[in-house]
Amino acid sequence: MITPYSDGIFYAVKNHVNPFILETVSKIAPGRVIDLGCGAGNNLRHMIDLGWDVYAVDREKIAIDMLNEFLPSDHVFCCDLRCMDFSKLPNWNLILCNYVLQHFTRVEMTEFIERINMTSRANCMMILSVFENRSDFSVDEVFLELKNLNWQLKNSEKWSRMDTSHGDPHQHEGVDSFWIKSS
């Protein structure tokens, strides 16, 4: 399947780590993290150094090849998040899901969040980043899904920037957010 990532250009930019993730992770004790739609794993390398047990999922073979360079093969999953059986993964403390939902329809987004919720234990944390204006649903609708499932929003930051990392320069707007599942 041809996707916006198949040519590997997006994954060639390896030095960008999401500052919201850096800041949030610096305040929590290491445990097990699973990055859903991890790309080349830019947000994961420093977490290994911090002592996190890192698992990663992406559907793009080029990204998976890059992850296999620094993660054990049984920590890396090449599959589609819309149909992945999350119960096959070990229990996690933290989910990363950053700038992935723009590839989902509203129905897929809702089902995905429900499946994450069903397989997450109480006090599980999530750092979720969502683009504005890139889907048939809004950031507020994503947040409402989580709140209805008893996830508490602990922190969020809106941002806007010109992206020159791939294709013609284009404006990106999004929200980074940190959540904890209530008991």
Ligand SMILES: C[S@@+](CC[C@H](N)C(=O)[O-])C[C@H]1O[C@@H](n2cnc3c(N)ncnc32)[C@H](O)[C@@H]1O
């Ligand atoms: C914009 S990139 C974000 C990568 C990484 N999370 C980050 O913040 O740098 C989106 C990633 O989501 C992955 N992705 C999109 N839809 C997916 C799906 N249905 N299943 C698995 N991965 C998917 C893409 O292959 C791509 O690597």
